[in-house]
Amino acid sequence: MNPxxxxxxxxxxxxxxxxxxxxxxxxxxxxxxxxxxxxxxMKAHECQLERIVILDHLWGREPAESELPNKLRESKKDLEGxxxxxxxxxxxxxxxxxxxxxxxxCDQFDFVTAGVHSLDRFGIFISNSxxxxxxxIIVNKYGLKQILDFFLEQSVAMFSDNRVLxxxxxxxxxxxxxxxxxxSLDHMTKNASALHAVVKDKGFExxxxxxxxxxxxxxSPAPRxxxxxxxxxxxxxxxxxxxxxxxxxxxxAHSISEIGQLSYCDKIIEMAGIRxxxxxxxxxxxxx
Ligand SMILES: [Zn+2]
Ligand SMILES: [Zn+2]
Numbered sequence: 001m002n003p004x005x006x007x008x009x010x011x012x013x014x015x016x017x018x019x020x021x022x023x024x025x026x027x028x029x030x031x032x033x034x035x036x037x038x039x040x041x042m043k044a045h046e047c048q049l050e051r052i053v054i055l056d057h058l059w060g061r062e063p064a065e066s067e068l069p070n071k072l073r074e075s076k077k078d079l080e081g082x083x084x085x086x087x088x089x090x091x092x093x094x095x096x097x098x099x100x101x102x103x104x105x106c107d108q109f110d111f112v113t114a115g116v117h118s119l120d121r122f123g124i125f126i127s128n129s130x131x132x133x134x135x136x137i138i139v140n141k142y143g144l145k146q147i148l149d150f151f152l153e154q155s156v157a158m159f160s161d162n163r164v165l166x167x168x169x170x171x172x173x174x175x176x177x178x179x180x181x182x183x184s185l186d187h188m189t190k191n192a193s194a195l196h197a198v199v200k201d202k203g204f205e206x207x208x209x210x211x212x213x214x215x216x217x218x219x220s221p222a223p224r225x226x227x228x229x230x231x232x233x234x235x236x237x238x239x240x241x242x243x244x245x246x247x248x249x250x251x252x253a254h255s256i257s258e259i260g261q262l263s264y265c266d267k268i269i270e271m272a273g274i275r276x277x278x279x280x281x282x283x284x285x286x287x288x
Contacts, residue, residue: 014249014262016269017278019051020044022093022113022168022205022250023259027068028056030127031254037075039256045083047260052086053248055093055113055168060101068092069108093168096158106163113205114161115168116154122147126173132180139182148174148187152194159198166203166248170195171236172210175229179214185232192236196243204244206237208264209252215264234271241274249278 014020024031025040037054044052054072058065072090080088094114095101106112118125122142124135139147151173159167171192177184211233215226237247249265251258269275 013047013260014266016266016275017249018049019249020047020049020251020253020260020262021051021053021166021203021248022055022207023052023253024056024093025054025072027071028093028254029062030057032256035254035256037072038079040259041079041083041086041088043256043259045086049260050085050087051089052259053089053091053113055091058092058094058102058105059117060095065102066105069105073108091166094164096154096161096164098154098157100158100161100163103163111165112163113166113168113203114158114164115170116151116158116173119147119150119154121150124173126176130176135177135180139177139180144177144182144184145187148177148184148191152187152191156194156198159195159202164202166205167199168205169207169210169250169252170204171233172207175210175214175233178225178229181225185228188236189232192239195240199240199244201245203246203248204237204240205248205250206265206268207250207252208262209250209258211264211268212261230268230271234268237268237272237274241272241277244277247274247277 023040024035025037026033026035056068058068069090069092076088076090089110091109091111091113092105094112095117096114097116097118097120100114117127122138124138124147155170158164171188174184174188211230214229249262251261253259253261269278
């Protein structure tokens, strides 16, 4: 045991696993500038995490993205020896919008993680900074069902894509919309079985930040609907469990202090009763 970590009182925040499968670095433009890989690994080590996955955004919008896998690989090579008890996997958070963007970079990572972030045909870009008032205007313009039908269709296409191993924050749009006061959860619970056929051998990420976002950040309907959101999502996970390859736990950290913050993940895993399906090393190892 490293004396440094004994001195610290910090523990892995999840009581179920010592891993965080979704951490950004400063190579994502929306993450804190001080998230150099070295600082990220240091913090993960302090939290006594045993495995982390670095996921920087690949929106397909910036030329600099081409350099990203190389830069990460190089820094990882320099740093890895300093943290022997920490397994570091490099993946990219690819955007899936009617197709997998930056597919040219797939081979450069340990495996591919993708998330449905932009629904360009509706002018929706799902992110932690998505303004809720804009979302309300978009829903009123296009209709909730049209948007959710398309979002689910994209999610199914993403999991069906052979290149994608893990789906990042699946179904997040439902929770975001419900937080704004729309009845999107009915659509999710009615249609979630569409995912059952396509998640075999795939990782389904449980992303704590989307629950935190609904709990903390949204406007007045959020506190009232939060319990309902968690409950509906837990039932989706419970029903998905017999079909899915594995679940991963993710903080989606955009700042150093968020690394390893997985208490919402633990909570929903308990609610869904899916402890036995949490990610395990052999599946990641066989990814590359
Ligand atoms: Zn994302
Ligand atoms: Zn992310």
